[in-house]
Amino acid sequence: MYEHLFITPRSVLYNIEPIGTGSEFVESLTSYLARVAFEHNTSVGHLVNKLLIPSMDKDYLHRSRDFGGNRFYEGAKTINGYMENSLSVVKAIEKLTVRDDIHKLTLIRWKNVFPLRELLKKSLAWCPFCIKEWKENNKTVYYPLIWSIDLVHMCHIHSCFLINKCPTCFKQQDILRRQSLVGICQHCLRQLDDGATKEKYGQENKDWQGFVIDNVCSLLNYDGKINTGENSLLVKNLNLICEKVFDGSINEFSKQLNFARSSVVGWIKGKVKPTLENQLYICQRLNIEIEQLLLTTNIQNFHIVKQRKRIINTSSKPKRVDYYIVEKELEKVIQNKENISMEAAAKKVGINKRTLYRKFRHLCVQISNHYKQYLEERKLQRILCLKIQVEATFTNLYMQGIYPSRRKIEFVMNKPGVLKERELQSHWKGLLGKQGLLFERNLGECEDIGDEFQ
Ligand SMILES: [Zn+2]
Ligand SMILES: [Zn+2]
Incomplete structure (x- = not known):
């Protein structure tokens, strides 16, 4: 009866509007996928298998889906980034929702500006107070893209840590799962804002995080083109900084900012890009904004700021507890x-x-x-080792016609008192029993003598 029912491409998925596009509060693509599934009364797993993978035209995903594999979800950690997997999900979702702004829910515009290394978090992080407020004000709960950026550890609205473990079951949350529901724990299904307590940052953490967040926000807000490649403004500006601040000395550049010299050489030549963290660190030390480093042709008023201890990559006793x-x-x-x-x-x-x-x-x-x-395993191993030694010593003495008394064995093994340990003592008694020596002589008497018994 449905043979003549024609479904236009427009009706494949509801045209649901992503939250906060064009602003620092823009939603992440993984959050959008979970919300779209929910609005269609289905699961992320169903949406991915029935609609997304068929539209993505990727053989490995078809095969993985057909055999119940996890390939799509393994790659989900980077869907909010800019690699091939993000591009193909964006294309498929834009087609299915007939929207043209889904790419804004990813970092596609940051491609070739920052390396992917350490750019995105490997598991979900969220501000429980944002979620709570949205719920109380009947607003849609979602995960903003900024929360998925690895360097961002703080909510700039509530000045508190983002959390990455369910406050009820203390488990981490994957970026996307077949049964993901926004705001709900993937393990115990409790609310992710339930009972969370506010942990404030110390002042020093706050300074660095404040700087990170201000700059990341300005990048998320920026709508223009960022030119990349060997002749990008970033490379030009790094050369300018080297020249003006460090008198053209790469050694000074690397020494004063604590970078490996080889890294600085790569950056200056435009062969490699500094990570987002390193770009921000350079900006902080030179008292400039990331937009100036990436987008302006003539940086003014930069000067080196007194060195601060970096919070990342410190292995022992960081002053600022992160x-x-x-x-x-x-x-x-x-x-x-x-x-x-x-x-x-x-x-x-x-x-x-x-x-x-x-x-x-x-x-x-x-x-x-x-x-x-x-410790338990080590103890068992030790006992086993000693049993073997006791047995070897026992046999040796017995073969020489010497009564294998407790003291004699301990003396030969050079381990006084070792046969007082219950397990070893019963092993020794077992050996005596086997040789029929247990009741033949008065053990008390022989123990001290330990001489020939035949
Ligand atoms: Zn918040
Ligand atoms: Zn939980």
């Missing part, structure tokens, strides 16, 4: 399966153990459990 970094370091301890106690882990990250338990309980428990297990 809990994002602390969290990453704790996660590294877990990933690398390091056999260290929580005490040692706390020393390593330079933060008090109690504070760590309060902030990252879930990670601390994992580290502590791993260490307990490691």
